Amino acid sequence: MRFPLAGLAFVAATAALAQAPKRSGFEDMSPATQAMQRDDAANPGLFFALDGKAAFARVEGAAGRSCADCHGADGGGLKGVAARYPAFDERSGAPVDLAGRVEICRREHQQAPAWPRESRPMLAMTAYLGLISRGAAMAPPDDPRLATARERGRALFTTRLGQLDLACAQCHDDNAGRRLGGALIPQGHVNNYPAYRLEWQAVGSLQRRIRNCMTGVRAEPFPAGAAELIELELWLAERSRGLPVETPSVRP
Ligand code: HEC
Numbered sequence: 001m002r003f004p005l006a007g008l009a010f011v012a013a014t015a016a017l018a019q020a021p022k023r024s025g026f027e028d029m030s031p032a033t034q035a036m037q038r039d040d041a042a043n044p045g046l047f048f049a050l051d052g053k054a055a056f057a058r059v060e061g062a063a064g065r066s067c068a069d070c071h072g073a074d075g076g077g078l079k080g081v082a083a084r085y086p087a088f089d090e091r092s093g094a095p096v097d098l099a100g101r102v103e104i105c106r107r108e109h110q111q112a113p114a115w116p117r118e119s120r121p122m123l124a125m126t127a128y129l130g131l132i133s134r135g136a137a138m139a140p141p142d143d144p145r146l147a148t149a150r151e152r153g154r155a156l157f158t159t160r161l162g163q164l165d166l167a168c169a170q171c172h173d174d175n176a177g178r179r180l181g182g183a184l185i186p187q188g189h190v191n192n193y194p195a196y197r198l199e200w201q202a203v204g205s206l207q208r209r210i211r212n213c214m215t216g217v218r219a220e221p222f223p224a225g226a227a228e229l230i231e232l233e234l235w236l237a238e239r240s241r242g243l244p245v246e247t248p249s250v251r252p
């Protein structure tokens with residue numbers, strides 16, 4: 001996606017919009033796209049989540065364990081987990097998002113080969129963890145060890161980027177609800193990832209979505225897994241606090 005230069009005229013901070021009630025991107029979609037998300041039989045993200053469910057029960061890796069062996073059948077103790085990430089990882093001493101956390105379990109608890117972030121099995125597993133968290137209110141941890149990274153994410157969100165010299169906040173805080181070219185600017189909430197995007201014709205992660213907006217302002221996107229992306233994810237989760245998880249979602 002490339003944002004049209006003509007859209008630049010709209011940028012003027014309006015405190016009123018910044019204080020608007022939280023609104024999931026779902027509410028800004030056409031009735032047809034909303035219907036596709038609501039109907040599990042029509043939502044392509046559901047197929048990914050069901051693949052993830054099957055993988056959860058499958059023994060993989062040298063340790064000879066499935067996710068379910070440790071976490072319980074049908075997701076067991078992990079219900080609601082998608083509402084609580086990114087979280088602090090004790091061993092690395094750094095914040096990890098849900099894909100990062102799954103990767104730790106694969107490596108350390110299963111001794112299984114890595115799943116790259118945008119690979120089908122990783123998207124399927126994170127979609128499944130989202131599915132078993134559906135309806136849970138976004139509740140990012142209050143862990144003080146996350147504060148510095150979250151603050152960096154907030155600062156990044158308000159930093160002008162790229163050739164268009166636009167900050168995330170100028171669109172998603174100041175101009176949400178307005179149109180940019182053909183697209184309606186959503187508040188930019190993250191209670192719905194991974195998501196199936198009609199534009200991608202594929203399921204993608206939140207990092208892919210953020211990288212897409214960076215390309216939109218003609219900035220060099222941070223590489224997948226970069227600390228800056230995790231920091232942005234931390235701030236985005238805080239902005240979305242209280243919204244119900246709706247993974248796997250559909251977006252335009
Ligand atoms: C051998 C046991 C074991 C296996 C197998 C395992 N995990 Fe874990 N998992 C753990 C433990 C223990 C923790 C708690 C953190 C830690 O000490 O690593 C954890 C933590 C997690 C968390 C974070 C939970 C939270 O509340 O923050 C997620 C998500 C998770 N695992 C997903 C998975 C997935 C998905 C798989 C399969 C791909 C898997 N795990 C395989 C033992 C396991």
Ligand code: HEC
Nearest residue numbers: 003025166167168171183184185186188189210213251252
């Ligand atoms: C020029 C305006 C603009 C800027 C700047 C911008 N975005 Fe976006 N963003 C959009 C538009 C428009 C969409 C919706 C695209 C669509 O539906 O086709 C979007 C979608 C999103 C979404 C998906 C929300 C959902 O409901 O799934 C997230 C998250 C997001 N942006 C985050 C960011 C971040 C983080 C930055 C800064 C790195 C950023 N955006 C910069 C315009 C912008």
